[in-house]
Amino acid sequence: MINPASTLSDPKNRLFYCSLVIVSSLICGAYFIGGASIAQEYKEKLTRWKMIYNTQNTTLHTCKNRCQPSGSEALPKGIVVKTSDLEALPLWGSSVKNENSKPSKSLLAIAVGIKQKEIVDKIVKKFLSSDFVVMLFHYDGAVDKWRDLPWSDHAIHVSVMNQTKWWFAKRFLHPDIVSEYKYIFLWDEDLGVENFDPMRYLSIIQEEGLEISQPALDPDKSEVYHSITARVKNSKVHRRFYKYKGSGRCDDHSSAPPCAGWVEMMAPVFSRTAWQCVWYMIQNDLVHAWGLDVQLGYCAQGDRTQNVGVVDSEYIVHLGLPTLGVSDGYKASIMASWVTNSPDPSQKGDSKALAPSASNKVNDRSKVRMQSFIDMQIFKERWSNAVKEEKCWVDPYQLTTN
Template sequence: MTNLVCSIVPIEPSNKRVLLCNVVMMVVLLSSALLLASSFLTVGFHQLPILKNDGLDSVKLPLQDNCQLPILRKNNSDSGILRQPDKCQVRCKPAGSEPLPKGIVSRTSDLEMEPSLGSHETKSLEIKKQGNKKASKSLLAIPVGIKQKEIVNSIVSKFPSSHFVVMLFHYDGVVDKWRDLHWSDGALHVSAINQTKWWFAKRFLHPDIVAAYDYIFLWDEDLGVENFHPLRYISIVNREGLEISQPALDLKSQFHHRITARSNKGDVHRRMYKSKGGGRCYENSTRPPCTGWVEMMAPVFSRAAWQCVWHLIQNDLIYAWGLDYKLGYCAQGDRTLNVGVVDSEYVFHKGIPTLGGNDKKVLTRATASKENDRLAVRLRSYAELKMFNKRWNKAAKEDECWVDPYPEPDKA
């Protein structure tokens, strides 16, 4: 029997056999294309398993996190055609709120105090009289010990209560001795013995709780603010588009990296230059701490940046060493542009040790043990730095979908 071999060639009217072959080939090709297209339209972007449910075949489509997965179903009599889900199947809800009607869910909150007496309608009427406008607010959060009460008082007094909510993290457990300060009753006080700023921040500054605030000032307690004005600072940060920033440090104060030292060439600088010694920084340098970097003593985060930074903070690495080198990933864009140091509004870093520390120059037997504690703090900080970097490298290696926007340069 002669085999029928088909190929697509120019067709002549007299060649019916070739014409038939061309028609057959075109039909086969079109059928294959339609079959492939229908499989993508039916199932979605991935090959997903068929799930059995009450005698019906169904396919779950992938959606973003915290979304109720829609299910495309088919009856055995439908010849394999899946029905589209109705609108009630495609709804995104916060995890755990699925049994509730969507409109009752209050996902975000703030740190504003509410009066326990009086009606809510009275408060609403007062807001209405003011033109339905609340003053834009930011948050100032500081870890504090009673020994630095005077310094903290001078810091908080600089931040007008009409534009800032104040939250104190009491690491020494002393709260009542702050009550004589005029602003104390309006501040939020959280107490936990010997815990760090980042321990408090991870547990009490969840993005959903501080979503109402434009900026998060997460400062240490040993800062002199004679030359700092918060509202002027925010105005500069807004104008410059800084998502992560810090006030510059007075040249007479203690600083660890030159990039945080105050420059007199303008309101803001975003990089430093160093042509001698180790860790050199040039105009084309792209890595921290040459650019895209702030220190951890007085960072200021935009709302969007904090939503990212909170996830970056590790639950158990309480000193956050190494975190500063990764903050640029949360800068909502190019870290060389969106991270900067504000020079015209600067602070003085007093360099007072707190946890495990001692502020006396001459040691006595009573304070010697505190010096040992301070050494233990340093040792744990270095250990946490290594652990954080190890976790980062492991996560970056294992996440096949993540692309590093700041890849390490090839080493010669």
């Protein structure tokens, strides 16, 4: 058995153990010093990585918030053009816009047929002289028959057979296309404009803050009109009408169509912001847009009883001429059908007095009217279902009754 005391008493053994302790201490010291150095280096690298990550993450977050239009993400933001207009450009010459030229303030769009050429000519002349862009939707394809009019080359012509102005509007008047125009006039072709001035009309609706409007109809000359759109004499603008007898009464507390917040689909005028809303409400597969007028108030950018109105001082005449689905027919036959089937008892006209004679030839007008009613029922059902299914939308008029 080895005695530790005798082992340590030997000078050689003591020297060996001392050397061993020193070497071990040096190794441990080197380990701790090296470990601290490595830890410090790792810490510095980690800090740099964290900074790079935060920078990249911030950049990514910023880029995500650029709100580029869908499909343009692969492009540099500065090259993206979000909107367009209907201005015709020359095939040669300067490609830079004339800085002195000012864009037209408003757009007139009309669905037209060659039979109403004379009436449309009078309408367009008034609007072009007031610095409007004019767009004609030809539902009969007879574009060339308009070429003899002096202003024809200054108008935009779109031709698709047997379609309504709402079908055209959904496809050719996207909000991004017409965003350059402050007001959109979407009119029928059978309107008399002898007592209408476009510039005075614009001045009035801007002054009154009307987002959706229409000129009043002369009740003495118009074939068909609703009570709310009939002209009030010695008035500039009205936003409601009153009815104290019978069913469907209207008073100062009424806030829904047909008492208030309503214009007809015949000659509506939309502000740029209102049209951005209305365009989305037009159903792509319903060509007649019946029923849409009752819901236009939701696009009035606020209170429909204030932002929707009828301009009395600039008024028009609804001539009630046959258009789609009619061939060699007479106005009387069309008006008799309209009045007989009208859901509004306040409509002007007598169905017996307007009864068609045996000589009248009407092709498919009855089919057009039937489809109009079908479209209206489909739209009403879609609206009802959309309201039921939407959990985040609050109807601002749900507590409002006439």
